[in-house]
Amino acid sequence: MKHIYLILNLCSVRERCLIGEVWCPVNDLPVLQGALARASEDSGGGGESFCHRIPCSVSPPTLIRTNKFTAGFQEIVDSYGVASYQEVNPALYTIITFPFLFAVMFGDVGHGILMFLFALWLVLGEDDPKLKRSENEIFSMCFGGRYLILLMGAFSVYTGFVYNECFSRATSIFPSGWNVTSMAYDNNDLHKAFKAKSPVDPLNPNMTGVFIGVYPFGIDPIWSLASNKLTFLNSFKMKMSVILGVFHMAFGVCLSIFNFV
Incomplete structure (x- = not known):
C-alpha cells in the first residue's frame, strides 16, 4: 500500500486525471498499453487509461537487456558505471576479455579444472530451488556469476597449459626441446x-x-x-603482459571512437 501511494505521489493531477511521465522502451509500448487497458477495466471507475508519446530533449536512460548468461558480466561493468544512451556496451566484450585476463593471472590446469567443475555444477543445477534460494551470501554471489566462473575456469586451463603448470608443478606432456x-x-x-x-x-x-x-x-x-628459471619466466611474463596490455588499451580506444561517432 505504501508503494502504491509512493507511485501516486509522483503523478501530477490535472482536471481529475493522474498524469505520470515515465520512460518506456519503444518495443515495450504495446505491453504498457495493454496493462493500462486492463487496469481501466479492473478499476470499474468508468475512466480510461492511455499513454501518449511526447517529445523530449533530455537524453533517455540506458536500458541494457540481459539474460542468465550475460547478467554476471553486465553487473561487473555496471559496478564501474553505466554507459550513456546509445554508447557501446563494454559488457559484450568483457565476456571474453575478463575471463582471459583473469586466466593470465590464474593460469593453472589443476586449479582451473576445479573452478570449471564447480561452475559446471552450478550451471547444470541452476533450476534447483535450493541453489536459487540459498541464504549464504558468498554462495549466492557465485551462483549469480556461474557462467562467468565457468569461462574463468576454462580459460585458466588453457593458460595453465601455456605456463605448463598443474597445481604449481610442471608436466611433461611432450618431449623436452633441450638436451x-x-x-x-x-x-x-x-x-x-x-x-x-x-x-x-x-x-x-x-x-x-x-x-x-x-x-x-x-x-x-x-x-x-x-x-635461471625465474629470470626467464619473469622476463617472459613481463613482455607478454605488456603486449596484452597494449592490445587491450588499443581496443578500448577503438570503442571510444565508435562512441564519439
Whole structure:
C-alpha cells in the first residue's frame, strides 16, 4: 500500500486525471498499453487509461537487456558505471576479455579444472530451488556469476597449459626441446638432479647440442629445473603482459571512437 501511494505521489493531477511521465522502451509500448487497458477495466471507475508519446530533449536512460548468461558480466561493468544512451556496451566484450585476463593471472590446469567443475555444477543445477534460494551470501554471489566462473575456469586451463603448470608443478606432456647432457653433465649427475628436483646449470641455447627444438605448446618443463628459471619466466611474463596490455588499451580506444561517432 505504501508503494502504491509512493507511485501516486509522483503523478501530477490535472482536471481529475493522474498524469505520470515515465520512460518506456519503444518495443515495450504495446505491453504498457495493454496493462493500462486492463487496469481501466479492473478499476470499474468508468475512466480510461492511455499513454501518449511526447517529445523530449533530455537524453533517455540506458536500458541494457540481459539474460542468465550475460547478467554476471553486465553487473561487473555496471559496478564501474553505466554507459550513456546509445554508447557501446563494454559488457559484450568483457565476456571474453575478463575471463582471459583473469586466466593470465590464474593460469593453472589443476586449479582451473576445479573452478570449471564447480561452475559446471552450478550451471547444470541452476533450476534447483535450493541453489536459487540459498541464504549464504558468498554462495549466492557465485551462483549469480556461474557462467562467468565457468569461462574463468576454462580459460585458466588453457593458460595453465601455456605456463605448463598443474597445481604449481610442471608436466611433461611432450618431449623436452633441450638436451642438457651436453652441459658438462654426465648421466648420473643429471639423473640425480632430476630425482632431487635440484636446479641444473643455466640453460644456454648457444652451446652445441643443448637446444634441440621449440617445445610444441607452452613452457618447456626443463625450465623448472634450471637455475635461471625465474629470470626467464619473469622476463617472459613481463613482455607478454605488456603486449596484452597494449592490445587491450588499443581496443578500448577503438570503442571510444565508435562512441564519439
